[in-house]
Amino acid sequence: MVNIKDVARLAGVSPRTVSRVINRDKNVSERTRKRVLQVIDETGYRVNLLAQSLRSKKTGILFAFVSEKDNAFLGEFHNVTIQHLNEAAKKLGYKMIVSQSNADRVQADEQDGFYLLTNGYADGAVIFDTKDVDERLTYLLEKRIPFVVIGKDKHHPESSYVNLDNYKAGFMGAEHLIDQGYSRIRFLLGSENYTVNEDRSRGFLDAMNKHGLKPVAIDYEIISPDRAYAKTIEILDSGDWPDAIFVSGDMRAMGVYHAIYERGLRIPDDIAVLGIDDIPMAEFSYPTLSSINQFPEKMAIEAIRILDRQIETGEVGQGERVIFDPELKVRQSTRK
Amino acid sequence: MVNIKDVARLAGVSPRTVSRVINRDKNVSERTRKRVLQVIDETGYRVNLLAQSLRSKKTGILFAFVSEKDNAFLGEFHNVTIQHLNEAAKKLGYKMIVSQSNADRVQADEQDGFYLLTNGYADGAVIFDTKDVDERLTYLLEKRIPFVVIGKDKHHPESSYVNLDNYKAGFMGAEHLIDQGYSRIRFLLGSENYTVNEDRSRGFLDAMNKHGLKPVAIDYEIISPDRAYAKTIEILDSGDWPDAIFVSGDMRAMGVYHAIYERGLRIPDDIAVLGIDDIPMAEFSYPTLSSINQFPEKMAIEAIRILDRQIETGEVGQGERVIFDPELKVRQSTRK
DNA sequence: AAAGAAATTGCCATCGATGGCAAAAAAGGA
DNA sequence: TCCTTTTTTGCCATCGATGGCAATTTCTTT
Numbered sequence: 001m002v003n004i005k006d007v008a009r010l011a012g013v014s015p016r017t018v019s020r021v022i023n024r025d026k027n028v029s030e031r032t033r034k035r036v037l038q039v040i041d042e043t044g045y046r047v048n049l050l051a052q053s054l055r056s057k058k059t060g061i062l063f064a065f066v067s068e069k070d071n072a073f074l075g076e077f078h079n080v081t082i083q084h085l086n087e088a089a090k091k092l093g094y095k096m097i098v099s100q101s102n103a104d105r106v107q108a109d110e111q112d113g114f115y116l117l118t119n120g121y122a123d124g125a126v127i128f129d130t131k132d133v134d135e136r137l138t139y140l141l142e143k144r145i146p147f148v149v150i151g152k153d154k155h156h157p158e159s160s161y162v163n164l165d166n167y168k169a170g171f172m173g174a175e176h177l178i179d180q181g182y183s184r185i186r187f188l189l190g191s192e193n194y195t196v197n198e199d200r201s202r203g204f205l206d207a208m209n210k211h212g213l214k215p216v217a218i219d220y221e222i223i224s225p226d227r228a229y230a231k232t233i234e235i236l237d238s239g240d241w242p243d244a245i246f247v248s249g250d251m252r253a254m255g256v257y258h259a260i261y262e263r264g265l266r267i268p269d270d271i272a273v274l275g276i277d278d279i280p281m282a283e284f285s286y287p288t289l290s291s292i293n294q295f296p297e298k299m300a301i302e303a304i305r306i307l308d309r310q311i312e313t314g315e316v317g318q319g320e321r322v323i324f325d326p327e328l329k330v331r332q333s334t335r336k
Numbered sequence: 337m338v339n340i341k342d343v344a345r346l347a348g349v350s351p352r353t354v355s356r357v358i359n360r361d362k363n364v365s366e367r368t369r370k371r372v373l374q375v376i377d378e379t380g381y382r383v384n385l386l387a388q389s390l391r392s393k394k395t396g397i398l399f400a401f402v403s404e405k406d407n408a409f410l411g412e413f414h415n416v417t418i419q420h421l422n423e424a425a426k427k428l429g430y431k432m433i434v435s436q437s438n439a440d441r442v443q444a445d446e447q448d449g450f451y452l453l454t455n456g457y458a459d460g461a462v463i464f465d466t467k468d469v470d471e472r473l474t475y476l477l478e479k480r481i482p483f484v485v486i487g488k489d490k491h492h493p494e495s496s497y498v499n500l501d502n503y504k505a506g507f508m509g510a511e512h513l514i515d516q517g518y519s520r521i522r523f524l525l526g527s528e529n530y531t532v533n534e535d536r537s538r539g540f541l542d543a544m545n546k547h548g549l550k551p552v553a554i555d556y557e558i559i560s561p562d563r564a565y566a567k568t569i570e571i572l573d574s575g576d577w578p579d580a581i582f583v584s585g586d587m588r589a590m591g592v593y594h595a596i597y598e599r600g601l602r603i604p605d606d607i608a609v610l611g612i613d614d615i616p617m618a619e620f621s622y623p624t625l626s627s628i629n630q631f632p633e634k635m636a637i638e639a640i641r642i643l644d645r646q647i648e649t650g651e652v653g654q655g656e657r658v659i660f661d662p663e664l665k666v667r668q669s670t671r672k
Numbered sequence: 673a674a675a676g677a678a679a680t681t682g683c684c685a686t687c688g689a690t691g692g693c694a695a696a697a698a699a700g701g702a
Numbered sequence: 703t704c705c706t707t708t709t710t711t712g713c714c715a716t717c718g719a720t721g722g723c724a725a726t727t728t729c730t731t732t
Contacts, residue, residue, distance in 0.1 A: 051688035
């Protein structure tokens with residue numbers, strides 16, 4: 001592979017001059033610039049990013065970490081948000097990369113994406129869905145490596161995050177269903193030890209209490225459409241039917257739909273369904289799915305902005321936070 | 337950030353010795369090893385991967401490139417395959433990273449993932465779904481940068497790929513529907529200029545011809561569940577109903593389902609639906625979705641194996657190919 | 673205890689690029 | 703034309719790690 005010295009030799013200049021041309025330094029005469037550019041073109045020379053980054057102590061790369069479990073959340077919030085993160089990162093001149101990394105694995109094996117971040121391959125990271133206690137965050141704070149959580153980290157006052165007001169989302173969802181006249185409401189949620197879900201369930205329960213209702217149950221570990229399907233079948237076959245199912249994640253709501261259809265029931269007449277995420281499919285399902293919007297684009301933009309600031313100023317651990325208000329989109333699936 | 341020299345100084349040895357300890361070189365006395373390890377522990381030293389990779393000319397990193405458009409294929413084949421690629425890569429000691437990169441952008445802007453690959457940030461790449469003509473592949477071949485396509489590249493005899501026999505998949509799907517007694521079949525496909533889709537449609541048409549049938553139509557650009565929904569509504573409202581819809585992508589098949597439900601029709605009695613991918617949801621939908629399996633896990637393993645071989649041996653451009661036979665999973669959605 | 677073999681450690685150059693500064697070349701002024 | 707100023711270019715050191723080899727230390731052996 002041709003390097004800067006080769007180019008320099010072929011162009012009859014010093015490597016330093018080639019470097020200047022590459023970096024658009026104006027202290028280069030037009031004549032040499034042309035010559036160098038031509039050699040670059042002829043040889044197909046590409047600057048070595050490893051060397052550049054080593055020297056400059058900057059990679060211009062940001063990681064987005066998804067946990068292995070998350071990836072099972074196919075087609076939901078993460079995918080959409082990553083799209084937006086990507087765009088936002090580009091706008092600020094960063095390169096965005098997605099990698100898997102599991103919480104609770106600080107001294108992770110070298111294959112884990114987290115290893116790349118801690119060992120200099122990136123300038124910072126966006127971390128999705130941290131667990132109740134996420135050792136990685138403690139580690140990053142200690143090392144002063146920039147990061148932003150998408151979700152909530154209640155354990156470190158210094159960590160920055162961008163989050164939906166999940167308490168409000170849970171509250172709002174329950175109250176909407178109650179408003180519509182539903183009262184035997186079941187709430188399907190992801191893993192219990194994620195703060196996001198903890199908040200949602202608190203909000204949900206508070207709303208139920210406020211109206212003097214008890215939820216039929218809150219079901220955890222509903223982390224995919226097929227789990228949602230299986231759980232709903234189980235619920236319907238138990239005989240003790242709810243009149244509404246509130247489910248965290250629109251894709252999972254589709255699993256709920258199928259179970260309800262399979263048992264010959266109708267939405268929303270027999271059972272209402274309310275989702276969270278408001279993905280495009282919510283509008284293109286039958287019946288159209290009521291859902292709570294998380295504003296993934298706004299979240300992504302804020303996340304990158306915060307990360308960029310940390311990287312630029314070196315001020316890590318300022319505990320900058322942005323909380324979004326959930327927005328309810330009422331469609332057919334909850335209209336009695 | 338603490339570096340190898342700091343550790344060396346604190347441990348009272350030379351950097352070279354620290355390096356030996358890090359790399360588990362056995363030519364180090366037990367006493368110094370202990371001392372060095374202790375200093376590493378105390379200081380929290382982490383080896384700088386940029387420096388390591390620059391020196392060794394190896395990063396141990398593989399990219400998986402998804403095009404921006406692909407990401408709209410939420411929750412489908414790509415997501416699952418990436419999971420498997422990740423695992424397979426780990427097994428062979430690589431770190432796997434996902435990035436967006438668009439075909440036809442060789443001299444891409446610096447933010448594009450492709451730039452990272454061509455400029456030394458990775459050892460090789462898995463490229464999804466190349467277009468009919470993908471300049472990137474030409475470029476990588478010329479530069480002798482290892483890559484494997486998941487899909488098919490009919491333009492370069494030297495490029496390696498792992499692929500489903502898409503012709504056969506199209507053929508098999510059509511023939512299954514015909515066997516079941518359907519004859520007015522519509523085929524919904526992604527972008528026309530992807531070789532994958534070209535092959536599927538050829539297979540489909542050949543099967544129809546073989547049985548003396550004409551497809552009602554082949555519809556392209558159906559790249560997401562919502563597009564599938566919209567197209568199906570359009571089809572149903574046109575009055576000229578098909579009796580079966582064959583759709584590339586199970587997630588998109590869900591869009592078809594919703595449109596059919598919305599128009600008050602039943603699956604498979606009024607209209608049959610057949611998907612491709614065989615994602616978990618196929619089994620957990622109502623009715624369960626017949627689908628054609630692409631064997632994402634096997635594909636991922638083969639892809640990584642091929643890539644690893646290229647990297648290890650330096651033999652790039654051998655045109656190694658692995659083609660998988662599609663497997664039809666018959667479920668309720670196509671049983672008359 | 674001396675000599676030779678084996679184990680351990682350190683020095684230097686290198687991977688590819690660039691910041692800082694000095695040297696060289698070109699331009700401007702009298 | 704000579705001197706000063708400005709522009710252009712090059713040298714050297716450095717980012718952090720490691721391969722190759724030489725130097726040193728330790729261990730064997732007689």
